[in-house]
Amino acid sequence: TMTDRPSRVELIPWDYESPEHIERMYLQRLDCGWRSEEVREKWTKLGRDGQKTLYWVESQPIHDTAPTHWHLPRTPTNHPFHPIGHIALDLRPDQDRQLGLSSSSSSSTDGDTIVWVAGLYVSHTLQAGGFGREVMHLAETIAAQPPLNGRWVVLDTMSREQQLSSTFVKRIYLAQGKPAPTVAIQDWYERQGYEVF
8 A cells, every 4th residue: 555665755845935936836837738827926825825835746956945834834954856746735715615515614723624635747757657646645644634634635626528628638738749648637536536526
């Protein structure tokens, strides 16, 4: 099982105040194919507001400079690392209520916290090597621990139909010189036990 062997990856918090981190995240989202336009303003604001934290999946190095993790002080190591991808954990209390996922707000003080996993990206050259599963295991572990204390993990990803539509494949994959996906992202998550709702 995943817990029987040491992880090959580490999750390092994204420093939403660092121009170096912001630019690298933007470039990774460009390579991913979508939501790159949200990095510089929307995602940095959500980070400052304590609503979103992205994590680097640990090749030109950047440095670990994030001084906070979910608004709690943290001592950055300043060590260089080589991000091979990233993942986000979000708190979305308004969306939780709209979807009827919780009768209370999603704050880390109640017993019904919902943590959203979004934006998983692993470098295309390293996909199919098991890194994604390891990253998900680490993200789920972080979501369950303080300060988030998540009781539920909810996944935000595109549907199989959207990802495999010919228009999307042409615009996102083929136009960027990438091959069309052979496995839908939704199918990959379902094999890990996630359910569509």
